[in-house]
Amino acid sequence: MSEVLLKDIKKVYDNKVTAVHDVNLHIDDKEFIVLVGPSGCGKSTTLRMVAGLEDISGGELYIDGKLCNDIAPKDRDIAMVFQNYALYPHMSVYDNMAFALKLKKTPKDVIDKKVREVAEILDITQYLERKPKALSGGQRQRVAIGRAMVRDPKVFLMDEPLSNLDAKLRNQMRAEIIKLRKRINTTFMYVTHDQTEAMTLGDRIVIMKDGFVNQIGTPQDLFDRPVNLFVAGFIGMPVMNFFDNSKLTLENGVYYAVIKGAKFKLDEFQQKALKANGTKPCDIVAGIRPQHLTVGEGDLQGKIEVNEMLGSEVNLHADCQGDDVVMVIPTVDLTADVSMGATVKFTTQPRLIQLFDKATSNNLIWFDEASFNNNAPTCKSYNF
Secondary structure, eight states: OOOEEEEEEEEEOTTSOEEEEEEEEEEOTTOEEEEEOSTTSSHHHHHHHHHTSSOOOEEEEEETTEEOTTSOGGGSOEEEEOTTOOOOTTSOHHHHHHHHHHHTTOOHHHHHHHHHHHHHHHTOGGGTTSOGGGSOHHHHHHHHHHHHHTTOOSEEEEESTTTTSOHHHHHHHHHHHHHHHHHSOOEEEEEESOHHHHHHHOSEEEEEETTEEEEEEOHHHHHHOOSBHHHHHHSSSSOOEEEEEEEEEEETTEEEEEETTEEEEOOHHHHHHHHHTTOOOEEEEEEEOGGGOEEEEEEEEEEEEEEEEOSSEEEEEEEETTEEEEEEEEGGGOOSOOSTTOEEEEEOOGGGOEEEETTTOBBTTTBOGGGOOTTOOOBOOOOO
8 A cells, every 4th residue: 555644744944934834635545646736836845745855844744654754765665757857867778767776786687677667668668778868858758757667666756747848748748647657556646837737647636826735626626616716717728717796696595696797596506505505695706617608699798809710619708898708619519600809699507607705715615614724625525
């Protein structure tokens, strides 16, 4: 079992700046966890504390049930892949991959077998005698991954391993990591600032901001049930539309969302959740994903300013009473005139509207006050 447990993990630097605030995270054996967030949010620092490259200022770290706060990195049975590859330039690919095993005085025949097996998996056998400078960025990254794989670590740590690659190669390597994960049975912690990487790779995603964990959940959880405005705006591409001056009203025991003058009667689930929470009428920020808007009819209206035809779909940018609203419409469903300058009506299904309290930025449907601990809210497990 290669479980990783972070209990109230904190990082405070000598200048009294707190980079990570009381992170609590239980990573199951063989689970792929992705830490994602903007630059400076504490995700890499958290990973480096697990690796032992940063001292832990507070809390407890357990790997495979063993308290590891004061254990040296080499004794934690982890392997780390860095953003800049960190290969030895004077060594061949073979020697780079074999280096850690040689330090452990592993028999030569065992080293040779492991290196060649891993090279075969990563399709770099033909490069074993080359130096890193003779390889492309993607090939160097495969070598860095292979160097970690030969050690058979309990935990595989990756710190933005694809950020130095171009877009096409990044997509290819992302697919390779997905295949790799299926071939080696170990626990992964992966750090990225790219939400697409997070959504496609992670069993669960940890979203961080300013050193705090904002939400932990599956990719679908985070897309459908964002706990606050930050998570809603961070996950999803194009980003969620936010209608700032919206209202939640209550009429004869029935809740409505009022957006740009249009009135939406919320669905049965939303009604029950709001009533269960004792929610009172208030100012809200209404959130609607671009994929959840339809054009041609409805009580909302906007003037098309940008029309991006992408073949299977069209991205529309419309001015709706001063707000830029983005709509993603499948071309097979497109019947309205969406040429630049045209005025279109659009709408959404009420159940797809996210309701954020304007005062707190928390989602009025999904935010769970009882689980809010040290600014680390979690997501309720409801289904539509």
